[in-house]
Amino acid sequence: MSHLTIVANITAKAEHVEQVKAELIKLIAITRAEPGCVNYDLHQDNDDPRHFVFYENWASRPLWQTHMANQHLADYMQATEGMVDVFTLNEMTNIG
Template sequence: MSMLTNVAFFNARPGQGEVLGQRLLALVGPTRQEPGCVRYEIYRAADSAERWFVYEDWRSPADFDGHMQTPYVKAFMKELDSLCSEVPEIRAFGQQPDPAGS
């Protein structure tokens, strides 16, 4: 299995930045309890109350897939249209080995 890192960018609708942030932050506790979760952090843009960023590390893609099937993530995903001004940008990355072996 290989580690999976996801970054996700969310742009709230005008006036929805606080609500979006509350919904994102509500995911932190239960997500960090999932067996495959290595890291799960939420960030707010320094220059905009409407922009949020999620950084997450999973032991494997299968662990992330399981996360996406949890009831709390499914409920959050249903709210995205009303909270976000556009579809969130989500990018996945795989960790590469250190060529020096250190």
């Protein structure tokens, strides 16, 4: 497998939506500049503003793993500690 798609679902606690959103937005520019990042797109649910989705494509799994180990991800985790109800991450392969 070379190309990797990531779908990350983040559901913020109702009282922390704006803080979580601000921290997620901070990740966009720095991540898009990383080696191997094909796209890194943040979405917010139209019906449930607590729900955010990152749709990401990476040139390879090792490059995505490097991204996951970067300091800006650790900073995000620290800044949003206790503010997120649900976080799921799916590694996916395009089949069609």
